[in-house]
Amino acid sequence: MRALHLTSHESPPALSELPVPQPGPGQIGVRIGACGLNFADLLMMQGRYQDTPPLPFTLGMEIAGTVETLGEGVTGLAPGDRVAVYGGRDGLAEYGVFDATRAVRMPESMSLEDAAAFQIAYGTSHLALDHRARLQPGETLLVLGAAGGVGLTAVEIGKLMGARVIACARGAEKLEVARAAGADHLIDARSQDIREAVLALGGADVVYDAVGGDQFTAAFRSARPEARILTIGFASGEVPQIKANHLLVKNLTVMGLYWGGYLSFRPEALTGSLATLFGWYAEGRIKPHISHVLPLDRAMEGMELLRSRASTGKVVIRIPG
Structure with missing residues (x-):
């Protein structure tokens, strides 16, 4: 099978057999x-x-696909x-093996691309805003990196939870994507x-920060008394x-908020959120919101879209059968 395999942190991964x-x-x-x-x-x-596997390994944290084989003792799947599976690795390949407990049946109406773009981005934002920050209707939510993979879902979920949402992003095109999300x-x-x-605009009750750097400092200084500030990542x-x-x-x-960490110490919070x-x-x-769908042999182009912040929402790699 083909897989995007990493053998050294000093050289890029390669498509390997x-x-x-x-x-x-x-x-x-x-x-x-x-x-x-x-x-x-x-990273x-x-x-x-923080969860980099030992070398060598195949990249790709979240996948969608079809169950082909079952290991001993697996029940409830066929x-x-x-x-959809959050495996943490081994996703950029034609086949993968994952713990059955990490597999979630997809809704019938859900495409493979949507399912592959869903768990980490939506799961992170929902767990952060609902479980951690306890965002309340009528509060003001500031989202930094609001057109990115997780930031855009924070805008969408924050609006669904009844918050007034302030979206911060770079440039009119990305801001328009955030506006369309609510x-x-x-x-x-x-x-x-x-x-x-x-x-x-009156300050922020909750700050959702996937950017870090100077934007964190600015948001910190604009927070209202008793505000909750969520550190999600450091894209800057x-x-x-x-x-x-x-x-x-x-x-x-x-x-x-490290979404994947809940698998080891409180999985019911994660599964309930999903x-x-x-x-x-x-x-x-x-x-x-998926801005780019690319084939497996162009996966490194997708990585560059993330690195340069040229994408909005998610980038998905399609792996045809």
């Missing part, structure tokens, strides 16, 4: 149809992600079932002072440093 893996006990073998790309894939290539107010990070613009490449005395003065709370989200999809209330 590898043996088709066979499932062990508790695992399923999946014919992969689509794989969603994530900023974490870029894994550099060995900088060959032919269409599933944003009430738009801030252009290229040309506007984020702090002044947010304060002019700069991890902000927080002065504890500033938290004290405004009674602020800064909280982290059940809600798949229900919303089936009802037509949410739908992934």
Whole structure:
């Protein structure tokens, strides 16, 4: 089978021919149809992600496909079932083996591309806003990186939860994507002072930050007393440093959210969130925004779209049978 395989953190991954893996006990073998790309894939290539597997490994964190084989002891799934899987790796390949507990049946109406773009982006935002920040109807939510893979879902989910949403992104084209997702107010990070613009709108109760760097600092300074600030990621490449005395003065709370981490210590929070989200999809209330669908042999072009922030929403790699 073909797979985008990484053998060194000093050189790019290569499309390689590898043996088709066979499932062990508790695992399923999946014919992969689509794989969603994530900023974490870029960090894994550099060995900088918190869950980077040991070399060598195949990239690709979330997939959608069809169950082909079952390992010993697997129940509740059958060959032919269409599933979405967050595997954390091994997704940019024609076949993959994953723990059966990580597989979720897709709604009948859901395409493989939508399913591959769904779990991490929507799961991160819903768990962050609902479970962690306890976003309430009528509160003001500021989303940084609002046209990105997770940021756009934060706009959409924040609006569904009844918040007033301020979307911050770079350039008119990306802001238009955020507006279409439900944003009430738009801030252009290229040309506007984020702090002044947010304060002019009354400040933020919840900040959703997938960017870091100077944008975090501006958002921090525009937060209302008792605001909750969610650190989701650092697309800017700069991890902000927080002065504890500033938290004290405004009674602020800064909280982290690593979606995949819930699999190891509180999986029911993650699975319950996904059940809600798949229900919303089936009802037509949410739908992934996918700006690019590329074949497996162009997967590195997709990675570059993420790195350069040239995409909006998700980039998906289609893996035809």
